[in-house]
Amino acid sequence: MRKLLNIILLTAGFVLLWGCDEYDDGELRKNIDAIEQELTAAEKRVAELNDEMNSLTALVNSSFISYLKQDDKGNYVVCYRNHGGETKTVTLATQNDVVTAPIVGAGEFSDGKLYWRTTADNGETYEWLLDTAGEMMPVGGVPPTMGIDAEGFWTVNGERFTGKDGKPVLADDVSNTLFQKVETDEESGRVRFTLADGSSFEIPVFEALSITFDAAPVTAIPDRSAPAYIKYTVSGTEAEEAYVDYFTAWNVTVEIDKYTRTISVKLDEGAEEGNTVILVSAGGNTVLKPLFFTYGTAQIAPPTWDPQFGTGTEVALEGEFTEFDIKVSADIAYDVTIAEECRSWLKPAPATRAPMVTTTHSFVADYYENDSGADRKGSITFSNRPYGVTVTLGVRQSPVIPDTPTDPGIATGADLVAFAKAVNAGGSTSRWENASGEVVLLNDIDLSGLPEWTPIGAGKATGTPSYNTLVNPFTGVFNGQGFTISGIQWTFDAESEATHLHGLFGALKGATVKNLKLGAAGDQITVTGASPNVVAVGALTGYAEGSTITNVTNYVSVILTGDNPDATLMMLAGIAGCAKSTVIGGETKADAVINNGDVKTGRITNTANGGTGMNVGGICAFTLGGGIKINYCTNNGEVSAPTGRGGGLVGTLGGPTSEESGTAVSNSVNNGTVQDDAVGQYGGSKDYYNYKRMGGLVGGTVTNNNLRIEYCTNNGNVFSQLGCRTGGFVGHNQATIVGCVNKGTILANITYDAGAPQHGPGWACGYSAKGLVTQCAKGGRVGEWDAHKENPSGAPEATNDNALCYRNSEYFDPSQNY
Structure with a gap:
């Protein structure tokens, strides 16, 4: 490259020698100086590019990364352990906005390995670099050497690099780096290096030495006479040999118990604040980490708001444009953060009032419509990071309830949600009733946009499946008129304290559900958690008392992915989890109730085989006493649970019954x-025969x-x-x-x-x-x-x-x- 500069200088010398006496050479000399500076910068950048290629080779060949930090220039300092056991360090410059692709890069071939490649058209196309034997050059072998020749063209290993047109490529831009970004994935424990062309590779991280605490950076101590105890964990490849002590202590008394790995810190008398620096050292590595302390408490009290917007842990809004205030009492400063998923519709109001220690934060939620009836959700967080104090408040907004349709009934998912809310609030359902007083579907309804569902009617168990504590069960007539409610992908938490009954309906009492198709192939109710209470789940209803279910076809599977604790009755079924004095089916085949969904569990803790066990059934899991009639029912779904009782139609025919009030299962078929x-929870061993009772x-x-x-x-x-x-x-x-x-x-x-x-x-x-x-x-x-x-x-x-x-x-x- 310097040869080019010498030619320019020689040419300039001839100009000066044979030029006129009045010629001013100042401008020419400035141009020559500029050219020399550009060439010097180019030489430096080419050297840096070769260094980056050597660094890339070293990283690909490394065993793991032990240290990764950014220096004050924004470059990444990377310490790595090579396969020879030596610790090396490289410094990488990165450039997030790649305008011009580097002439050389690396790409992943079909064998999953990185190979060197070049581009002459700013990354539109690439060609693999070949060695003298015509083989592709893997990253991790000897890297190619980049250069610029005397005429200013790129060279690779001393040979001019040519483009697709066969012409040499001018080195007119050497400004870009080989690396685009460096990221740490905390979950996988790996560092991902992304190159300028978008290709990437990962290397595991194993820090040589680090220490973490089970406390926030700042700890509030309300009583100076009582120490604060902080657990610590030492990790890294040198952790077993680590020595831990405090390095400095200001306004605090520090004791370290190396056996329980606990730091005891007591504020000095009269001190308002203090700090200590904890030292951990091993194998030539030393880490210092501070802990800070203040006198008093660090609290953010649970927020409060106008009860018209709901109670509990969530602000519940209607779909109209809504302004609301949240009051927060705290004795520390805090940040207010609106969650990413709701920033488009939930905004801070223009003014925030702040009297004394209780601050009122004003927010506004935009107008919201949704035909599926799905609520939209988000959260607001009040936090102080140094003290590690965080309070998060959920925000849920329901869509605007549409005007009453011309024909009263349920026409959309939003209508169905509104109907459910009315029942659960003990309100009137007249707006969805026809002239006969029946709640009716007006057409098929797709709920695929409604991932959450609150069952219609609720109830809690009292140790038996009697459910005498029903809360606003549905008591009317629900006539599907032959239409389908589909798109059901709901998850119910068995540990919910709001209700122990789950399904489209939670509880029916004196009700009729008829002429309905529920779900489509692939629809599913998933039950999670492990409840100490009696829980009943049915695709149609969790519990039915004194009710009639007729001409209903279900396609929704009921699957338990949670657990069933020992000696705790749990009921899962395709139609009704638990039934009392109820008719399922009817007097003719036209009234048939059909289940096509599976009813299954995974591994469960409960080993009881009777009334305190897991009960599963294609139609009903557990019948409770007399007055039950299951007639003209068909199950086509698979039914399974490792323990308890299971039947194609019914899990348990339970009591008490009498001569006057019996239970009958008639004219019904199981095909599942x-x-x-x-x-395979018990490995096919017949030693556990007494855990189950099972029939077709x-x-x-x-x-x-x-x-x-x-x-x-x-x-x-x-x-x-x-x-x-x-x-x-x-x-x-x-x-x-x-x-x-x-x-x-x-x-x-x-x-x-x-x-x-x-x-x-x-x-x-x-x-x-x-x-x-x-x-x-x-x-x-x-x-x-x-x-x-x-x-x-x-x-x-x-x-x-x-x-x-x-x-x-x-x-x-x-x-x-x-």
């Missing part, structure tokens, strides 16, 4: 597969007092991985079973006592009290799980000898069946 430990129709029943299962068919397979009492009709039966047919395959390992089967499969029941199965048709297949799980169709056919597992010859009468 019913299993216990489908998730019903999981289990209470003592028979007018309990009837009649004229029903099980077409579904019933598979017990635990070897529990498993039946085509009922797992553990004390109900009268009349005129039923099994066509499914029933598999469960058999447990023996003194050579007699105790637990296992039967085409009718795993266990049934004497003489309760009559006029039933044997069918399907019966066998042990281990022997036939790979080929269920190869299990033995049903016979009079395998109707029941327990005491078949004594309790099953072949002459009463066929």
Whole structure:
């Protein structure tokens, strides 16, 4: 490059030598000086580019990064450990706004590795750099050497670099850096390096030594005589050999317990503030970190606001343009932050009033409409970072309720939400009722824009599934008129204290729901959390009392991803979680109730198999007492839970019942597969047979007092991985079973006592009290799980000898069946 400058100087010399005497050479000399400065800068930048390429090579070859900080010029200082165990340091300049792409860069090839490449058209196209053997040059090997020749053209390893047109590329811009940005991903513990062309690579971070505290940078001490205790954690590759002590202490007394890793700090008498610097040292590395203390308290009290905008932990706004004030009492300064997701519609009002220690913050929420009825949410945070004090207040705005439609009824998601709110507030539902007083759907409704749902009607359990504490249950008639409510992707927290009943409806009492299609394929209700209370979930309703559900088809699956604590009743079903004195179905097939959704759990803690266990059913999980009628119902969904009771139609037929008020499951069909430990919680061991009762129709029943299962068919397979009492009709039966047919395959390992089967499969029941199965048709297949799980169709056919597992010859009468 200096050769070019020499040519320019020589040419200038000839001009001066043969020029006229009056020639002023000042301007020429200034131009020569400028050219020399430009060439010097170019040489420096080319040297920096080569240094950056060497740094990139070193980083790609490194084992991990031990230190990453920015210096006062904004450059990144990176310490890394190479594969030889040596610690090295490089300094990287970055440029976020890349206007001109560097002539050389690195890109990821199809093998996932970085290779050197060049561009002659500002990054529009790239060509891979090749070595003398014609092979691509990997980043991590010997990097290429960039240069500018005497004529000002780019060179690579001493050879001129040419563009796509075959011509050499002029080095007219060497201003850009190889690195665009450097970022640390706290979650993955890796540093991501992004190059100017957008390609990137990552290196893990392992600090040699660091210390963290379980306290904010500033700690308030309300009592000078009582020390503050702060836990510390030392981490890094040198942590095991680390020495910890305090380096300085001002206005404080400091003690360090190295066994409990606790720092004790007491403010000196009369001191208003103080600080200490904690030192940690090991392996030649020393880290100093300060802690600050003040006398008094550091509090931001929970905000308050006008109760017309709701109570609790959330400001609840209507959809109209709304101004509201929030009052905050605090003894420290704080920042106010509106969450990113709501800054477009929630703004600070122009004036904020600040009397004394209680400050009133004024906000305004924009007008809001949404046909789906979905609320929009955000939050406001009041925080003091040095003290680590933060109070966050939720803000929720409901859309404007549209004017009453010409035809009264529910036409949009917003209408449905408004109807639900009216019921839950104990208000009138007349605006959605037709001339007959029925709440009606006017068309199909898509709720895919409504990710949250508050069930219609609520209730809390008192230790049993009686739910005597219902709160504003729906008590009218809901007529879907054959329309569909779909787009359901709701998550309910079982730990919610607002209600223990979940579904489209939380609670029905004296109500009728008819002519409705609920959900579409893929729609799902997910239940999270682990509640110590009795919880009931049904896609249609959590609880129904004295109600009628007829001509309803459900496609919504109910899935528990949370837990069910031990000895705590939980009920999950496709239609109704729990029912009392209720009719599901009707007198004819036209009134049929059909479930197409799955009802499943994952691993759960509860191991009870009765009224305090997990109950799952395709139609209803738990019937409570007499007056229950399940007629012309069909389940097509899969039903499974590792423990408790599970049935294709009903989990438990519960009591008390009487001769005057009984329970009947009639004219109904199960087509779904019913299993216990489908998730493998117990590894297929039959040692846990007593954790479950399971049947194609019903999981289990209470003592028979007018309990009837009649004229029903099980077409579904019933598979017990635990070897529990498993039946085509009922797992553990004390109900009268009349005129039923099994066509499914029933598999469960058999447990023996003194050579007699105790637990296992039967085409009718795993266990049934004497003489309760009559006029039933044997069918399907019966066998042990281990022997036939790979080929269920190869299990033995049903016979009079395998109707029941327990005491078949004594309790099953072949002459009463066929």
